[in-house]
Amino acid sequence: xxxxxxxxxxxxxxxxxxxxxxxxxxxxxxxxxxxxxxxxxxxxxxxxxxxxxxxxxxxxxxxxxxxxxxxxxxxxxxxxxxxxxxxxxxxxxxxxxxxxxxxxxxxxxxxxxxxxxxxxxxxxxxxxxxxxxxxxxxxxxxxxxxxxxxxxxxxxxxxxxxxxxxxxxxxxxxxxxxxxxxxxxxxxxxxxxxxxxxxxxxxxxxxxxxxxxxxxxxxxxxxxxxxxxxxxxxxxxxxxxxxxxxxxxxxxxxxxxxxxxx
Amino acid sequence: xxxxxxxxxxxxxxxxxxxxxxxxxxxxxxxxxxxxxxxxxxxxxxxxxxxxxxxxxxxxxxxxxxxxxxxxxxxxxxxxxxxxxxxxxxxxxxxxxxxxxxxxxxxxxxxxxxxxxxxxxxxxxxxxxxxxxxxxxxxxxxxxxxxxxxxxxxxxxxxxxxxxxxxxxxxxxxxxxxxxxxxxxxxxxxxxxxxxxxxxxxxxxxxxxxxxxxxxxxxxxxxx
Ligand SMILES: Nc1ncnc2c1ncn2[C@@H]1O[C@H](COP(=O)(O)OP(=O)(O)O)[C@@H](O)[C@H]1O
Ligand SMILES: [Mg+2]
Numbered sequence: 001x002x003x004x005x006x007x008x009x010x011x012x013x014x015x016x017x018x019x020x021x022x023x024x025x026x027x028x029x030x031x032x033x034x035x036x037x038x039x040x041x042x043x044x045x046x047x048x049x050x051x052x053x054x055x056x057x058x059x060x061x062x063x064x065x066x067x068x069x070x071x072x073x074x075x076x077x078x079x080x081x082x083x084x085x086x087x088x089x090x091x092x093x094x095x096x097x098x099x100x101x102x103x104x105x106x107x108x109x110x111x112x113x114x115x116x117x118x119x120x121x122x123x124x125x126x127x128x129x130x131x132x133x134x135x136x137x138x139x140x141x142x143x144x145x146x147x148x149x150x151x152x153x154x155x156x157x158x159x160x161x162x163x164x165x166x167x168x169x170x171x172x173x174x175x176x177x178x179x180x181x182x183x184x185x186x187x188x189x190x191x192x193x194x195x196x197x198x199x200x201x202x203x204x205x206x207x208x209x210x211x212x213x214x215x216x217x218x219x220x221x222x223x224x225x226x227x228x229x230x231x232x233x234x235x236x237x238x239x240x241x242x243x244x245x246x247x248x249x250x251x252x253x254x255x256x257x258x259x260x261x262x
Numbered sequence: 263x264x265x266x267x268x269x270x271x272x273x274x275x276x277x278x279x280x281x282x283x284x285x286x287x288x289x290x291x292x293x294x295x296x297x298x299x300x301x302x303x304x305x306x307x308x309x310x311x312x313x314x315x316x317x318x319x320x321x322x323x324x325x326x327x328x329x330x331x332x333x334x335x336x337x338x339x340x341x342x343x344x345x346x347x348x349x350x351x352x353x354x355x356x357x358x359x360x361x362x363x364x365x366x367x368x369x370x371x372x373x374x375x376x377x378x379x380x381x382x383x384x385x386x387x388x389x390x391x392x393x394x395x396x397x398x399x400x401x402x403x404x405x406x407x408x409x410x411x412x413x414x415x416x417x418x419x420x421x422x423x424x425x426x427x428x429x430x431x432x433x434x435x436x437x438x439x440x441x442x443x444x445x446x447x448x449x450x451x452x453x454x455x456x457x458x459x460x461x462x463x464x465x466x467x468x469x470x471x472x473x474x475x476x477x478x479x480x481x482x483x484x485x486x
Contacts, residue, residue: 074389098389105386109404122400123391171390 025088027052027175027206028073033082035068035230042068044230046082050175050206057221057238058210061253065230066210067102070177073208074099086175098168102180104160106152106167113139113148116167124171138166142196158189162196169200176200176207182216190216214257218242226250265451272452275443282439283460289356289435290422296361297421298414301368305376306398308369323366332427335359339431356428364421371417375410376402415472419465426461436460 028050035043042065050056058066071077073084074097086096107115113135120131139145142162152160161181168176178197182190190213197220201207211217217224217238224241226234234241234250245251304323307315326334338359342350350358379402387397429438440457444450
């Protein structure tokens with residue numbers, strides 16, 4: 001009897017990160033997530049966890065299900081099966097998760113500042129002055145101060161990307177999902193983007209980053225998942241996965257995409 | 263065939279024509295306002311999956327498209343007082359009839375403009391926590407308006423011309439003013455020519471405006 005109690009105690013302290021404190025749940029935990037599109041399986045039993053202030057890279061051939069994965073996490077799509085926990089709780093659509101789409105979907109009829117603050121005003125119901133304050137702070141952070149009153153169509157590709165990221169960050173989400181945001185940028189702009197995203201990471205944001213630029217992922221991500229045909233083929237810390245892929249298919253994919261190395 | 267035109271006789275009545283034109287314009291503006299509003303309502307309600315909304319709506323659209331506008335006008339003129347006991351004046355009757363007649367066409371224009379906005383724009387609102395209604399009114403419609411302007415202006419022009427039908431229920435618009443003047447002047451040719459010229463003067467600028475808007479929209483220059 002006594003022995004059993006001790007054992008239980010031991011396992012708790014092994015699991016817990018800090019002395020005596022209750023264990024913090026991971027920011028995002030995904031368990032056996034599956035998604036079918038009309039009987040066609042697109043995601044198959046995906047499981048992983050994402051911790052606070054961690055950047056998870058997702059790589060894989062086109063059609064692997066990377067976008068679908070992000071869409072499920074952001075609750076744009078309902079999963080067919082499986083569970084998702086956000087900070088330990090069952091998560092619904094909420095402003096704790098921001099997503100930037102590959103095609104950005106900026107609002108062409110709104111100025112740069114309006115694109116960023118509309119959510120604060122209409123969803124968060126902030127006072128206009130407060131929203132503008134936050135919006136201008138984001139503009140500064142992304143070096144867009146002098147674009148405040150421009151419309152998206154008058155911006156360069158890199159500027160549009162930054163506006164889209166700033167818009168997703170307006171509500172200060174803990175988790176940011178980035179889907180192929182490098183795809184339309186030339187290498188120089190990818191470097192620039194890397195700088196801005198790193199600064200977000202320094203502020204403690206967690207991210208799931210999908211990209212087919214291996215260099216981008218390698219320099220950014222803490223951990224990387226290689227996804228193929230809707231299944232996780234390999235998961236490892238970034239350096240390890242790129243330097244020393246365990247799976248033959250991961251290796252092939254990385255070799256094929258070396259062009260994307262910075 | 264030697265008819266002596268005498269527009270001098272008509273010129274005396276220029277104020278009467280002006281009043282008629284004002285009524286025509288007032289009627290047109292109100293019809294376009296309510297017709298567009300009805301059309302927007304239909305276009306938005308059509309998007310629901312609720313069949314208790316969809317079926318009556320479909321019926322309304324089919325019926326209003328099937329009835330000739332002149333028949334609708336006369337029918338309402340005689341039937342509204344009988345059914346409701348309300349003595350509506352002819353201006354209000356014309357306004358109701360023509361707004362109803364316009365509504366399915368307006369809804370068609372609005373619907374296709376809404377559908378031209380990419381799905382990703384809806385999702386951009388959804389992921390940021392906008393409600394469906396907010397997404398529609400703050401993100402989709404402002405962009406759709408730009409798409410619908412040329413077709414809407416054409417419809418407005420059609421409605422302007424349709425207001426002449428209101429003369430049959432004695433609305434004091436341009437054509438009816440002309441009709442009454444004939445019994446004063448006995449100059450139908452001059453009167454109808456003048457009436458036609460006034461319509462031309464009203465419509466042609468609008469046509470050019472619509473053409474300009476169309477061009478403007480296609481090269482994305484019109485900021486709405
Ligand atoms: N709405 C949809 N309906 C049906 N199939 C879809 C839909 N969206 C994506 N798919 C399919 O799911 C698979 C994964 O797509 P996606 O997640 O976009 O891949 P990736 O982003 O890795 O290129 C593809 O085969 C694609 O054709
Ligand atoms: Mg994709």
